Amino acid sequence: MSRLDSAIRRLEAQRACLNRAAxxxxxxxxxxxxxxxxxxxxxxxxxxxxxxxxIVVFERKAMAHPDSMPPAENLIEGDFRDTIPGIAAKLGEQAALMHGDIGSGDKADTLALAEWLGPMLQPLAAPGCMIVSDQRLTLAGGDVFPLPGMVADGRYHMLRLQS
Ligand SMILES: C[S@@+](CC[C@H](N)C(=O)[O-])C[C@H]1O[C@@H](n2cnc3c(N)ncnc32)[C@H](O)[C@@H]1O
Known part of the structure:
Protein backbone atom coordinates (compact mmCIF):
# COMPACT_ATOMS: atom_id res chain seq x y z
CA MET A 1 0.00 0.00 0.00
CA SER A 2 1.39 3.43 -0.88
CA ARG A 3 1.97 5.92 1.90
CA LEU A 4 -0.79 8.06 0.37
CA ASP A 5 -3.26 5.17 0.56
CA SER A 6 -2.18 4.47 4.11
CA ALA A 7 -2.63 8.12 5.15
CA ILE A 8 -6.09 8.24 3.56
CA ARG A 9 -7.16 5.06 5.33
CA ARG A 10 -5.90 6.39 8.62
CA LEU A 11 -7.89 9.62 8.26
CA GLU A 12 -10.99 7.70 7.19
CA ALA A 13 -10.59 5.41 10.19
CA GLN A 14 -10.28 8.38 12.55
CA ARG A 15 -13.39 10.00 11.13
CA ALA A 16 -15.45 6.80 11.20
CA CYS A 17 -14.42 5.94 14.77
CA LEU A 18 -15.01 9.46 16.07
CA ASN A 19 -18.41 9.61 14.36
CA ARG A 20 -19.38 6.27 15.92
CA ALA A 21 -18.12 7.24 19.37
CA ALA A 22 -19.92 10.59 19.29
CA ILE A 55 -13.28 19.69 24.71
CA VAL A 56 -10.08 19.74 26.74
CA VAL A 57 -6.89 19.26 24.77
CA PHE A 58 -3.57 17.88 26.02
CA GLU A 59 -0.57 18.61 23.86
CA ARG A 60 3.16 18.95 24.41
CA LYS A 61 3.40 22.17 22.39
CA ALA A 62 0.32 23.40 20.57
CA MET A 63 1.12 24.31 16.98
CA ALA A 64 -2.17 23.58 15.26
CA HIS A 65 -3.73 25.34 12.32
CA PRO A 66 -4.94 28.71 13.69
CA ASP A 67 -8.59 27.76 13.05
CA SER A 68 -8.14 24.69 15.22
CA MET A 69 -6.48 26.13 18.29
CA PRO A 70 -8.42 25.40 21.46
CA PRO A 71 -9.16 28.33 23.76
CA ALA A 72 -6.51 28.78 26.45
CA GLU A 73 -8.82 27.54 29.21
CA ASN A 74 -9.23 24.21 27.40
CA LEU A 75 -5.60 23.68 26.45
CA ILE A 76 -3.24 21.84 28.78
CA GLU A 77 0.27 22.13 27.40
CA GLY A 78 3.18 19.93 28.39
CA ASP A 79 4.17 16.29 28.29
CA PHE A 80 1.30 13.93 29.14
CA ARG A 81 3.49 12.41 31.84
CA ASP A 82 3.54 15.78 33.60
CA THR A 83 0.05 17.07 32.82
CA ILE A 84 -2.23 14.04 33.18
CA PRO A 85 -1.41 12.73 36.68
CA GLY A 86 -3.59 14.59 39.15
CA ILE A 87 -5.62 16.44 36.51
CA ALA A 88 -8.93 14.74 37.39
CA ALA A 89 -9.66 17.06 40.32
CA LYS A 90 -8.80 20.16 38.28
CA LEU A 91 -11.08 19.20 35.39
CA GLY A 92 -13.99 18.80 37.78
CA GLU A 93 -15.90 16.56 35.39
CA GLN A 94 -15.23 13.16 33.89
CA ALA A 95 -15.04 12.53 30.17
CA ALA A 96 -17.72 10.91 28.03
CA LEU A 97 -15.30 10.57 25.13
CA MET A 98 -11.52 10.47 24.89
CA HIS A 99 -9.52 10.49 21.71
CA GLY A 100 -5.83 9.72 21.80
CA ASP A 101 -3.72 10.18 18.69
CA ILE A 102 -0.30 9.94 20.26
CA GLY A 103 1.86 7.95 17.90
CA SER A 104 5.28 9.30 16.99
CA GLY A 105 8.01 7.96 14.70
CA ASP A 106 9.53 6.06 17.63
CA LYS A 107 7.65 2.79 17.98
CA ALA A 108 9.15 1.76 21.32
CA ASP A 109 8.45 5.18 22.84
CA THR A 110 4.89 5.15 21.53
CA LEU A 111 4.19 1.68 22.94
CA ALA A 112 5.63 2.64 26.33
CA LEU A 113 3.53 5.82 26.36
CA ALA A 114 0.35 3.90 25.48
CA GLU A 115 1.02 1.34 28.22
CA TRP A 116 1.46 4.13 30.76
CA LEU A 117 -1.47 6.19 29.50
CA GLY A 118 -4.33 3.68 29.75
CA PRO A 119 -4.37 3.37 33.56
CA MET A 120 -3.73 7.12 33.94
CA LEU A 121 -6.95 7.82 32.02
CA GLN A 122 -9.02 5.63 34.32
CA PRO A 123 -10.03 8.33 36.84
CA LEU A 124 -10.84 10.72 34.00
CA ALA A 125 -13.36 8.42 32.33
CA ALA A 126 -17.08 8.56 33.11
CA PRO A 127 -19.09 5.33 33.20
CA GLY A 128 -19.99 4.56 29.57
CA CYS A 129 -17.05 6.61 28.27
CA MET A 130 -15.91 5.86 24.73
CA ILE A 131 -12.14 5.72 24.26
CA VAL A 132 -10.91 6.04 20.68
CA SER A 133 -7.19 5.79 20.00
CA ASP A 134 -4.47 5.14 17.49
CA GLN A 135 -2.71 2.90 20.04
CA ARG A 136 -4.17 0.02 22.02
CA LEU A 137 -4.96 1.33 25.50
CA THR A 138 -5.93 -0.70 28.54
CA LEU A 139 -8.41 0.56 31.11
CA ALA A 140 -10.02 -1.58 33.78
CA GLY A 141 -13.64 -2.19 32.79
CA GLY A 142 -12.94 -1.10 29.23
CA ASP A 143 -14.57 -3.46 26.74
CA VAL A 144 -13.29 -3.62 23.20
CA PHE A 145 -15.91 -1.91 21.04
CA PRO A 146 -16.39 -3.10 17.45
CA LEU A 147 -14.77 -0.89 14.83
CA PRO A 148 -16.86 0.58 12.04
CA GLY A 149 -16.96 -1.88 9.12
CA MET A 150 -14.54 -0.03 6.88
CA VAL A 151 -11.80 0.19 9.52
CA ALA A 152 -9.22 -2.59 9.34
CA ASP A 153 -8.45 -4.43 12.56
CA GLY A 154 -5.61 -2.76 14.45
CA ARG A 155 -5.68 0.48 12.44
CA TYR A 156 -7.60 2.22 15.21
CA HIS A 157 -8.95 1.13 18.57
CA MET A 158 -12.19 1.65 20.43
CA LEU A 159 -13.12 0.83 24.00
CA ARG A 160 -16.29 1.43 25.94
CA LEU A 161 -16.10 1.73 29.68
CA GLN A 162 -18.74 -0.26 31.50
CA SER A 163 -21.55 1.88 32.93
C1 LIG B 1 -0.25 12.45 15.30
S1 LIG B 1 -0.29 13.97 16.14
C2 LIG B 1 -2.02 14.23 16.40
C3 LIG B 1 -2.72 14.64 15.12
C4 LIG B 1 -4.14 15.11 15.34
N1 LIG B 1 -5.02 14.00 15.69
C5 LIG B 1 -4.68 15.81 14.11
O1 LIG B 1 -5.73 15.39 13.60
O2 LIG B 1 -4.07 16.77 13.65
C6 LIG B 1 0.28 13.50 17.73
C7 LIG B 1 0.42 14.65 18.70
O3 LIG B 1 0.61 14.12 20.00
C8 LIG B 1 1.53 14.92 20.70
N2 LIG B 1 2.20 14.09 21.71
C9 LIG B 1 2.81 12.89 21.50
N3 LIG B 1 3.33 12.43 22.66
C10 LIG B 1 3.07 13.38 23.60
C11 LIG B 1 3.36 13.48 24.98
N4 LIG B 1 4.05 12.53 25.63
N5 LIG B 1 2.91 14.57 25.64
C12 LIG B 1 2.21 15.54 25.01
N6 LIG B 1 1.90 15.49 23.68
C13 LIG B 1 2.33 14.42 22.99
C14 LIG B 1 2.52 15.39 19.63
O4 LIG B 1 3.16 16.58 20.04
C15 LIG B 1 1.62 15.54 18.41
O5 LIG B 1 1.20 16.89 18.25
Whole structure:
Protein backbone atom coordinates (compact mmCIF):
# COMPACT_ATOMS: atom_id res chain seq x y z
CA MET A 1 0.00 0.00 0.00
CA SER A 2 1.39 3.43 -0.88
CA ARG A 3 1.97 5.92 1.90
CA LEU A 4 -0.79 8.06 0.37
CA ASP A 5 -3.26 5.17 0.56
CA SER A 6 -2.18 4.47 4.11
CA ALA A 7 -2.63 8.12 5.15
CA ILE A 8 -6.09 8.24 3.56
CA ARG A 9 -7.16 5.06 5.33
CA ARG A 10 -5.90 6.39 8.62
CA LEU A 11 -7.89 9.62 8.26
CA GLU A 12 -10.99 7.70 7.19
CA ALA A 13 -10.59 5.41 10.19
CA GLN A 14 -10.28 8.38 12.55
CA ARG A 15 -13.39 10.00 11.13
CA ALA A 16 -15.45 6.80 11.20
CA CYS A 17 -14.42 5.94 14.77
CA LEU A 18 -15.01 9.46 16.07
CA ASN A 19 -18.41 9.61 14.36
CA ARG A 20 -19.38 6.27 15.92
CA ALA A 21 -18.12 7.24 19.37
CA ALA A 22 -19.92 10.59 19.29
CA UNK A 23 -23.19 8.81 18.49
CA UNK A 24 -22.61 6.34 21.34
CA UNK A 25 -22.26 9.03 24.03
CA UNK A 26 -25.55 10.75 23.31
CA UNK A 27 -26.78 9.86 26.80
CA UNK A 28 -23.44 9.94 28.61
CA UNK A 29 -22.78 13.23 30.36
CA UNK A 30 -19.25 14.55 30.43
CA UNK A 31 -16.53 16.46 28.68
CA UNK A 32 -14.35 15.35 25.77
CA UNK A 33 -10.57 14.88 25.97
CA UNK A 34 -8.32 15.19 22.95
CA UNK A 35 -4.87 13.77 23.63
CA UNK A 36 -2.47 15.03 20.97
CA UNK A 37 -3.61 18.14 19.09
CA UNK A 38 -1.16 17.92 16.19
CA UNK A 39 -2.50 19.94 13.29
CA UNK A 40 -5.91 20.07 14.98
CA UNK A 41 -7.81 18.09 12.36
CA UNK A 42 -9.46 15.61 14.71
CA UNK A 43 -10.03 18.35 17.31
CA UNK A 44 -11.86 20.33 14.64
CA UNK A 45 -13.96 17.29 13.77
CA UNK A 46 -14.84 16.71 17.41
CA UNK A 47 -15.93 20.35 17.73
CA UNK A 48 -18.23 19.87 14.77
CA UNK A 49 -19.62 16.56 16.06
CA UNK A 50 -20.11 17.72 19.65
CA UNK A 51 -20.65 21.48 19.60
CA UNK A 52 -22.18 21.55 23.09
CA UNK A 53 -19.43 19.67 24.89
CA UNK A 54 -16.33 21.14 26.46
CA ILE A 55 -13.28 19.69 24.71
CA VAL A 56 -10.08 19.74 26.74
CA VAL A 57 -6.89 19.26 24.77
CA PHE A 58 -3.57 17.88 26.02
CA GLU A 59 -0.57 18.61 23.86
CA ARG A 60 3.16 18.95 24.41
CA LYS A 61 3.40 22.17 22.39
CA ALA A 62 0.32 23.40 20.57
CA MET A 63 1.12 24.31 16.98
CA ALA A 64 -2.17 23.58 15.26
CA HIS A 65 -3.73 25.34 12.32
CA PRO A 66 -4.94 28.71 13.69
CA ASP A 67 -8.59 27.76 13.05
CA SER A 68 -8.14 24.69 15.22
CA MET A 69 -6.48 26.13 18.29
CA PRO A 70 -8.42 25.40 21.46
CA PRO A 71 -9.16 28.33 23.76
CA ALA A 72 -6.51 28.78 26.45
CA GLU A 73 -8.82 27.54 29.21
CA ASN A 74 -9.23 24.21 27.40
CA LEU A 75 -5.60 23.68 26.45
CA ILE A 76 -3.24 21.84 28.78
CA GLU A 77 0.27 22.13 27.40
CA GLY A 78 3.18 19.93 28.39
CA ASP A 79 4.17 16.29 28.29
CA PHE A 80 1.30 13.93 29.14
CA ARG A 81 3.49 12.41 31.84
CA ASP A 82 3.54 15.78 33.60
CA THR A 83 0.05 17.07 32.82
CA ILE A 84 -2.23 14.04 33.18
CA PRO A 85 -1.41 12.73 36.68
CA GLY A 86 -3.59 14.59 39.15
CA ILE A 87 -5.62 16.44 36.51
CA ALA A 88 -8.93 14.74 37.39
CA ALA A 89 -9.66 17.06 40.32
CA LYS A 90 -8.80 20.16 38.28
CA LEU A 91 -11.08 19.20 35.39
CA GLY A 92 -13.99 18.80 37.78
CA GLU A 93 -15.90 16.56 35.39
CA GLN A 94 -15.23 13.16 33.89
CA ALA A 95 -15.04 12.53 30.17
CA ALA A 96 -17.72 10.91 28.03
CA LEU A 97 -15.30 10.57 25.13
CA MET A 98 -11.52 10.47 24.89
CA HIS A 99 -9.52 10.49 21.71
CA GLY A 100 -5.83 9.72 21.80
CA ASP A 101 -3.72 10.18 18.69
CA ILE A 102 -0.30 9.94 20.26
CA GLY A 103 1.86 7.95 17.90
CA SER A 104 5.28 9.30 16.99
CA GLY A 105 8.01 7.96 14.70
CA ASP A 106 9.53 6.06 17.63
CA LYS A 107 7.65 2.79 17.98
CA ALA A 108 9.15 1.76 21.32
CA ASP A 109 8.45 5.18 22.84
CA THR A 110 4.89 5.15 21.53
CA LEU A 111 4.19 1.68 22.94
CA ALA A 112 5.63 2.64 26.33
CA LEU A 113 3.53 5.82 26.36
CA ALA A 114 0.35 3.90 25.48
CA GLU A 115 1.02 1.34 28.22
CA TRP A 116 1.46 4.13 30.76
CA LEU A 117 -1.47 6.19 29.50
CA GLY A 118 -4.33 3.68 29.75
CA PRO A 119 -4.37 3.37 33.56
CA MET A 120 -3.73 7.12 33.94
CA LEU A 121 -6.95 7.82 32.02
CA GLN A 122 -9.02 5.63 34.32
CA PRO A 123 -10.03 8.33 36.84
CA LEU A 124 -10.84 10.72 34.00
CA ALA A 125 -13.36 8.42 32.33
CA ALA A 126 -17.08 8.56 33.11
CA PRO A 127 -19.09 5.33 33.20
CA GLY A 128 -19.99 4.56 29.57
CA CYS A 129 -17.05 6.61 28.27
CA MET A 130 -15.91 5.86 24.73
CA ILE A 131 -12.14 5.72 24.26
CA VAL A 132 -10.91 6.04 20.68
CA SER A 133 -7.19 5.79 20.00
CA ASP A 134 -4.47 5.14 17.49
CA GLN A 135 -2.71 2.90 20.04
CA ARG A 136 -4.17 0.02 22.02
CA LEU A 137 -4.96 1.33 25.50
CA THR A 138 -5.93 -0.70 28.54
CA LEU A 139 -8.41 0.56 31.11
CA ALA A 140 -10.02 -1.58 33.78
CA GLY A 141 -13.64 -2.19 32.79
CA GLY A 142 -12.94 -1.10 29.23
CA ASP A 143 -14.57 -3.46 26.74
CA VAL A 144 -13.29 -3.62 23.20
CA PHE A 145 -15.91 -1.91 21.04
CA PRO A 146 -16.39 -3.10 17.45
CA LEU A 147 -14.77 -0.89 14.83
CA PRO A 148 -16.86 0.58 12.04
CA GLY A 149 -16.96 -1.88 9.12
CA MET A 150 -14.54 -0.03 6.88
CA VAL A 151 -11.80 0.19 9.52
CA ALA A 152 -9.22 -2.59 9.34
CA ASP A 153 -8.45 -4.43 12.56
CA GLY A 154 -5.61 -2.76 14.45
CA ARG A 155 -5.68 0.48 12.44
CA TYR A 156 -7.60 2.22 15.21
CA HIS A 157 -8.95 1.13 18.57
CA MET A 158 -12.19 1.65 20.43
CA LEU A 159 -13.12 0.83 24.00
CA ARG A 160 -16.29 1.43 25.94
CA LEU A 161 -16.10 1.73 29.68
CA GLN A 162 -18.74 -0.26 31.50
CA SER A 163 -21.55 1.88 32.93
C1 LIG B 1 -0.25 12.45 15.30
S1 LIG B 1 -0.29 13.97 16.14
C2 LIG B 1 -2.02 14.23 16.40
C3 LIG B 1 -2.72 14.64 15.12
C4 LIG B 1 -4.14 15.11 15.34
N1 LIG B 1 -5.02 14.00 15.69
C5 LIG B 1 -4.68 15.81 14.11
O1 LIG B 1 -5.73 15.39 13.60
O2 LIG B 1 -4.07 16.77 13.65
C6 LIG B 1 0.28 13.50 17.73
C7 LIG B 1 0.42 14.65 18.70
O3 LIG B 1 0.61 14.12 20.00
C8 LIG B 1 1.53 14.92 20.70
N2 LIG B 1 2.20 14.09 21.71
C9 LIG B 1 2.81 12.89 21.50
N3 LIG B 1 3.33 12.43 22.66
C10 LIG B 1 3.07 13.38 23.60
C11 LIG B 1 3.36 13.48 24.98
N4 LIG B 1 4.05 12.53 25.63
N5 LIG B 1 2.91 14.57 25.64
C12 LIG B 1 2.21 15.54 25.01
N6 LIG B 1 1.90 15.49 23.68
C13 LIG B 1 2.33 14.42 22.99
C14 LIG B 1 2.52 15.39 19.63
O4 LIG B 1 3.16 16.58 20.04
C15 LIG B 1 1.62 15.54 18.41
O5 LIG B 1 1.20 16.89 18.25
Missing amino acids: AMIKDVPGIVLELGLGNGRTYDHLKELLPDRR
